[in-house]
């Protein structure tokens with residue numbers, strides 16, 4: 430069974446935890462898009478790990494691949510490797526393979542990211558400032574550098590010089606410091622050299638694994654509504670975060686995929702700017718006061734709100750979700766009643782799917798159904814049938830509204846706090 434795991438909301442759905450849970454049975458874990466804008470939390474045997482670029486499968490000692498669709502910050506990746514190694518995780522070149530087709534995030538990408546945000550003023554995206562957008566833009570503009578370009582330092586330097594001409598013009602326009610080629614190269618040289626043994630042509634590795642009937646997991650980053658095509662554009666990231674991105678970002682053919690697990694919180698969160706129809710300050714206060722819902726990458730408090738099944742219904746279609754993983758059900762344990770958004774009223778019309786027109790997002794009136802809460806602690810529950818009846822009713826209603834079956838339920842952050850149905 431080859432499985433894509435992807436987020437159905439605005440990221441941070443608990444993908445890391447679900448990937449980690451499924452990795453025990455896997456042979457290969459692959460990341461196909463995004464970069465170190467991602468922050469995937471895994472809590473195993475009392476120890477907390479936050480992964481940014483490295484697939485969560487590394488914690489099980491499984492072989493992991495960073496695919497061509499990822500934009501890779503070499504310095505960030507080296508720091509991540511060091512931090513994991515200091516926690517006792519082994520990361521040999523055999524265990525972590527990096528596609529030599531992956532594009533490189535360079536120091537000027539981060540500056541260009543910050544400059545763009547600054548110039549957008551109150552319309553800023555609220556990016557993670559990791560240089561993700563400018564790196565993907567360079568890729569699309571065909572002026573990016575790939576890891577393979579660093580085989581020959583002279584060639585890499587020539588490409589950086591060419592790119593800097595334009596990057597520096599933009600930075601100077603924003604009255605920001607410009608870059609010298611040698612400084613850029615020096616800043617990343619040691620990291621590139623450190624990572625060199627990991628560079629590989631990963632296509633045959635993925636293909637052979639598939640042909641041997643091994644189990645491959647594709648770890649999505651971000652979520653459906655941060656997807657550059659299907660998300661709340663322009664308040665999105667710069668890659669295809671939906672299931673199709675796993676194939677284009679790794680070189681794995683679509684017919685090798687057997688199932689798609691869509692990860693969805695029992696409520697909704699979002700970090701950064703952009704529309705969020707079911708946002709609710711009382712819920713945000715409820716989670717923040719319990720130390721929950723702070724960003725794993727930037728530490729920013731996440732915006733919070735009720736579950737929005739208009740979004741999930743659409744995400745189920747776009748990703749081809751075969752199984753739902755509903756996470757942080759325990760987050761609602763104390764609630765007396767729970768609201769669930771079942772439709773949007775926009776200018777007097779009812780909509781079952783999210784609109785493309787950005788003006789509509791400002792005038793959405795969410796239609797809610799209210800359901801009784803269970804007011805019982807579910808964190809030690811380990812079987813679906815033992816969940817409180819009101820919780821089972823809530824999950825059944827999610828299935829009805831989204832058209833996908835619930836296969837996994839999260840009742841706590843720990844690896845063990847996962848129910849399989």
Ligand code: GDP
Nearest residue numbers: 441442443444445469470725757839840841842
């Ligand atoms: P990801 O980016 O999708 O991997 O998600 P993050 O790691 O950024 O955010 C999810 C947060 O929820 C992390 O702090 C997880 O430890 C936590 N988490 C995941 N699943 C559960 C769950 O079922 N219950 C609780 N209480 N926390 C969870």
Ligand code: IMO
Nearest residue numbers: 440441466467468555556557650651666700701
């Ligand atoms: P994981 O994988 C939540 C958001 C940023 C911003 C927008 C664009 O942990 O779910 P970018 O830096 O990508 O250009 O920012 O996307 N964003 C995320 N939000 N979880 C993530 O990743 C995110 N990655 C990017 O907050 O709104």
Ligand code: MG
Nearest residue numbers: 441468469725
């Ligand atoms: Mg996250």
